[in-house]
Structure formats: C-alpha cells, structure tokens
Amino acid sequence: MTRETVIVIDFGGQYNQLVARRVRECNVYCEIYSYKTDIEKIKEMNPKGIILTGGPNSCYEPDSPSYTKELFELGIPVLGLCYGAQLMMHLLGGKVITPEVGEYGKTEITYSKNGVLFQGLPEKSVCWMSHFDRISEVAPGFEVTAFTADCPIAATQNVEKKLYAIQFHPEVLHTENGTEMIKNFVRGVCGCAGDWKMDTFVEESIRTIREKVGDGKVLLALSGGVDSSVAAGLLSRAIGKQLTCVFVDHGLLRKNEGDEVEAVFGEGGIFDLNFIRVNAQERYYKKLAGVTEPEQKRKIIGEEFIRIFEEEAKKIGAVDFLAQGTIYPDVVESGLGGESAVIKSHHNVGGLPDFVDFKEIIEPLRDLFKDEVRKAGLELGIPEYLVFRQPFPGPGLGVRIVGEVTAEKVRIVQDADYIYREEIANAGLDRSIGQYFAALTNMRSVGVMGDERTYDYAVALRAVNTVDFMTADAAEIPFEVLQKVMSRIINEVKGVNRVFYDLTSKPPGTIELE
Ligand code: XMP
Numbered sequence: 001m002t003r004e005t006v007i008v009i010d011f012g013g014q015y016n017q018l019v020a021r022r023v024r025e026c027n028v029y030c031e032i033y034s035y036k037t038d039i040e041k042i043k044e045m046n047p048k049g050i051i052l053t054g055g056p057n058s059c060y061e062p063d064s065p066s067y068t069k070e071l072f073e074l075g076i077p078v079l080g081l082c083y084g085a086q087l088m089m090h091l092l093g094g095k096v097i098t099p100e101v102g103e104y105g106k107t108e109i110t111y112s113k114n115g116v117l118f119q120g121l122p123e124k125s126v127c128w129m130s131h132f133d134r135i136s137e138v139a140p141g142f143e144v145t146a147f148t149a150d151c152p153i154a155a156t157q158n159v160e161k162k163l164y165a166i167q168f169h170p171e172v173l174h175t176e177n178g179t180e181m182i183k184n185f186v187r188g189v190c191g192c193a194g195d196w197k198m199d200t201f202v203e204e205s206i207r208t209i210r211e212k213v214g215d216g217k218v219l220l221a222l223s224g225g226v227d228s229s230v231a232a233g234l235l236s237r238a239i240g241k242q243l244t245c246v247f248v249d250h251g252l253l254r255k256n257e258g259d260e261v262e263a264v265f266g267e268g269g270i271f272d273l274n275f276i277r278v279n280a281q282e283r284y285y286k287k288l289a290g291v292t293e294p295e296q297k298r299k300i301i302g303e304e305f306i307r308i309f310e311e312e313a314k315k316i317g318a319v320d321f322l323a324q325g326t327i328y329p330d331v332v333e334s335g336l337g338g339e340s341a342v343i344k345s346h347h348n349v350g351g352l353p354d355f356v357d358f359k360e361i362i363e364p365l366r367d368l369f370k371d372e373v374r375k376a377g378l379e380l381g382i383p384e385y386l387v388f389r390q391p392f393p394g395p396g397l398g399v400r401i402v403g404e405v406t407a408e409k410v411r412i413v414q415d416a417d418y419i420y421r422e423e424i425a426n427a428g429l430d431r432s433i434g435q436y437f438a439a440l441t442n443m444r445s446v447g448v449m450g451d452e453r454t455y456d457y458a459v460a461l462r463a464v465n466t467v468d469f470m471t472a473d474a475a476e477i478p479f480e481v482l483q484k485v486m487s488r489i490i491n492e493v494k495g496v497n498r499v500f501y502d503l504t505s506k507p508p509g510t511i512e513l514e
Contacts, residue, residue, distance in 0.1 A: 011055030052084025216320030251281025252396030
C-alpha cells in the first residue's frame with residue numbers, strides 16, 4: 001500500500017501536531033518526524049511534500065536544530081513555518097536577524113498577488129505571529145509574498161524550486177484562511193489527490209490486519225473507551241472470531257456502561273468476536289473497603305485489573321498478537337519517529353505484555369488522531385454514544401468518589417452523573433464542553449426534605465474546557481441548567497441533599513477530584 005504522504009519535520013515547535021492535523025483536514029495523510037531523522041529515511045518514504053515546523057531556537061546559533069541542505073534539492077516541495085522558514089533562508093543563503101522587538105499575537109498582514117499559497121484569499125487579512133527572530137534578507141531566487149508592519153518578509157517563495165517559507169503560523173486558527181494556505185500547498189503545490197478518508201482507511205486497515213494476522217489469534221483488553229472500542233471494531237471486521245476481547249467490569253464504570261459495551265461487542269451485538277465480560281464488581285469493592293488514600297486506591301484498581309486480565313489470558317493460552325488502542329498522539333508523545341510506541345494499557349500501568357504470552361503487538365489505530373478514531377468508529381457502525389464518549393479515567397469512578405469506595409457511593413455517583421449528562425445533552429451542550437461529570441464529595445451535611453431532617457452526601461458537578469487536559473477552566477453552564485440538574489439529583493438520587501458546582505481551574509486544581 002502506498003499512501004500519499006506529507007512529512008512534517010519537527011523542530012520543537014508547540015504546534016507540531018496541529019500542523020499534521022491541518023494537513024489531514026485537507027484529506028492528505030501526514031506523519032511527524034524529528035529533525036534528527038536521517039535524510040535517507042525521508043527519501044525512502046518518498047513524500048509528496050515536506051513541512052518544517054516552528055521551534056524555540058535561533059537558527060544561526062551553532063547548536064540549534066538544523067537539517068542538511070540536501071533537503072531542498074530533492075525536488076520535493078518544502079514549506080517552512082516560522083523557525084522552519086528562517087532555517088530554510090539561513091541554509092540557502094538568506095539572512096535571519098534578532099530584531100529589538102518580536103511579534104506576538106494577531107497581526108494585520110498583506111499578501112502579494114504572486115503568492116502561490118495565498119491564491120483565492122483576500123489581499124489584507126490577519127495572521128498569528130509568534131517569533132523573535134525574523135528573515136531580513138531572502139535567499140537568492142526567492143521573492144517576498146507577504147509583509148506586516150514589523151516584518152517586511154512575512155512570507156517568501158521560489159516557485160521554480162517549489163520552496164515556500166511563512167513566518168507566521170497558518171496552522172493556528174487565529175490565522176484567517178490558514179487551512180486554505182496549507183491546502184494550497186498540499187493539494188496545489190504538492191499535487192496530492194486528497195484520498196486520505198476514513199472509509200478508505202477502514203478498508204485498507206482491514207486488508208493489512210488480515211495480511212499481518214493470517215490465521216493467528218489476537219487478544220485485546222477492551223475498556224469501553226473510544227480507542228479500545230474502535231480497535232476492537234476494526235479487528236473484528238478484519239479477523240472475526242480470531243479476536244478475543246476481555247472486558248473487565250470493575251464496578252467503577254458509569255451507569256449502564258458495562259451493559260452498553262456488552263450490547264455492542266457481546267453476543268447478539270454488531271460485531272463477530274469472542275467477548276469475555278468479567279464481572280469483578282464485588283471483588284473490587286472488597287479490595288477497596290476501608291481504603292481512603294487516593295494513590296493507594298489507584299494502585300489497587302490498577303493491580304487488580306492486571307490480575308484479572310492475567311487470569312483470563314491464562315485461560316485463553318498463548319496468542320499471536322496482543323492488540324492495543326494506541327493512537328497517533330501517543331506515538332508522537334512517546335518520542336518522535338515513533339520507533340517504539342508507549343505501551344498504553346487500560347489503567348496506564350504499562351506492563352501488560354509481561355504476563356501475556358504473545359509474539360507481537362498490533363496497533364491498528366497507531367496512525368490516527370482522536371477525531372479520526374471517532375470517524376473510523378462511525379464508519380464501522382459503532383454507536384455514537386460510544387464513539388463520542390467523554391474521556392474517562394482508567395480507575396473510573398474510583399477517582400470520582402472522595403474517600404472510601406462503597407457500592408452505595410458508586411450507585412449515588414452513577415445516578416447523579418447520569419442525570420447530569422442527560423440534562424447537559426438536553427441543553428445541547430454535550431459536544432461543546434471538554435469533559436464533565438458528577439463526583440461524590442466525602443462531605444455529609446444537614447438538610448431538610450419534606451418535614452424530615454436529613455444527613456446526606458454532597459454531589460460535586462464538574463465541567464471543564466481544556467485543549468490538552470494539562471490546563472483547564474471551569475465551563476460556564478447556564479444557571480438554569482445547573483439548577484435543573486441540582487433539583488433532579490436531590491429528588492431522584494437517594495442519599496444526596498446538596499449539589500455543588502466546582503469552579504476551580506487546573507492548575508491549581510485537577511480535573512478529577514482525586
Ligand atoms: P487530572 O485529574 O489529572 O485529569 O487533571 C486529567 C485528565 O486525565 C484523566 N485522568 C486519568 N486517566 N488514568 C487515566 O486513564 C488516571 O488515573 C487518570 N486520572 C485522571 C482525567 O479524566 C482527565 O481527562
């Protein structure tokens with residue numbers, strides 16, 4: 001299979017994944033490699049185009065990331081962005097300087113009519129600048145194609161050699177028409193047909209999985225999350241009953257979640273595979289009884305999962321492949337070039353392969369970004385409620401119940417969370433909030449219900465908007481929606497007499513309560 005590919009060479013910029021995402025939005029497959037990748041490897045991949053990303057260094061410093069000049073002589077179109085643009089000029093005989101003032105943020109820009117990447121765009125527009133150094137002289141053979149007040153060379157091109165350099169960041173949405181510019185490069189200059197689509201990905205993957213697996217056996221730990229569900233769907237379409245999925249219901253899933261997973265992947269569901277559901281609820285509650293320390297809770301939940309998976313794997317015996325739901329951001333974050341992917345296990349514990357008898361790992365979603373995984377899931381016929389599932393921590397409700405976990409507390413938080421999710425969906429907010437859930441504080445307080453005094457738990461509602469889950473802000477949910485949720489939880493969930501809304505940002509808070 002030869003796939004039309006554009007390669008992003010990463011120089012340490014903060015937007016490298018975004019560049020690749022934008023290329024893929026143009027229906028062109030794209031992979032990210034470190035600037036340390038040998039040119040021979042790049043040549044072997046025979047890319048249709050190459051994009052050099054931004055980066056925090058000054059390209060003329062001796063120790064700064066660089067690349068061999070040969071890259072620009074391959075006849076393959078190259079687009080340099082920010083640091084990548086400066087490096088291109090520096091290596092080809094232009095000049096880069098560190099001026100007294102840099103340029104940051106939204107900036108008015110003027111494009112020249114000759115600018116190949118700016119065809120079809122307005123002459124004046126807004127771009128996103130974030131640089132200190134700038135190009136002061138273009139390399140021989142280049143012409144200037146854009147300027148701003150503080151940056152006389154905001155873009156430059158050598159049409160004959162198919163080399164393009166842009167000082168600003170078209171990959172950032174603050175740049176108006178940025179995706180158009182990338183499209184002009186990958187579809188126009190590079191001549192990509194744009195055949196990277198999820199229906200073809202699914203077809204191709206089914207074929208390659210069949211080739212790779214042959215008549216071998218594959219084992220997958222299915223968590224019910226988006227990635228492992230889509231991996232299971234894809235493998236099952238490819239190899240049917242040669243796939244066995246082990247789904248451990250640890251009793252810390254959201255309300256009805258275990259049954260929902262079983263309805264799709266179990267007997268009578270839409271897929272053909274061996275599905276093993278392990279109902280380990282009681283086993284978990286016993287292990288967690290009396291444990292209040294958050295880290296210890298996490299550890300117990302993780303270790304118990306390994307033990308259960310191990311027991312099931314022993315029953316199954318040796319398998320040829322262990323499947324994992326690794327996705328492209330995992331590969332990129334585990335070291336560019338991705339020779340060795342992280343072992344992503346159900347509970348982020350790593351180490352599953354130590355005790356499973358298998359020959360090789362198979363990662364059918366390794367090339368996909370999250371939104372592509374979702375699209376592939378829909379292609380496979382997995383229901384939307386699974387495909388658009390919220391991020392959910394491996395230790396499940398264990399980290400949403402402050403203090404000791406009991407069956408009673410799990411019931412309370414499941415019911416409260418169910419109501420919360422239902423009302424958020426009714427208000428049409430379910431796709432616009434990053435992550436939201438109900439949690440159970442360990443606080444009990446006095447209340448009155450009817451004529452009765454109560455002494456019950458307080459539920460905390462959490463909703464955050466976040467780009468990368470490293471920082472987050474509390475989402476603004478309309479007050480009437482919150483009030484409706486509060487009133488329903490208090491009326492419908494026994495054992496709750498107070499509802500709080502958590503306003504805390506991350507940092508200083510975390511997204512989960514524990
Ligand atoms: P925190 O609470 O650390 O959460 O701000 C950040 C994101 O990670 C998820 N999370 C976890 N995911 N195992 C996981 O697989 C965990 O132990 C875990 N703890 C938090 C959380 O849901 C949020 O999306």
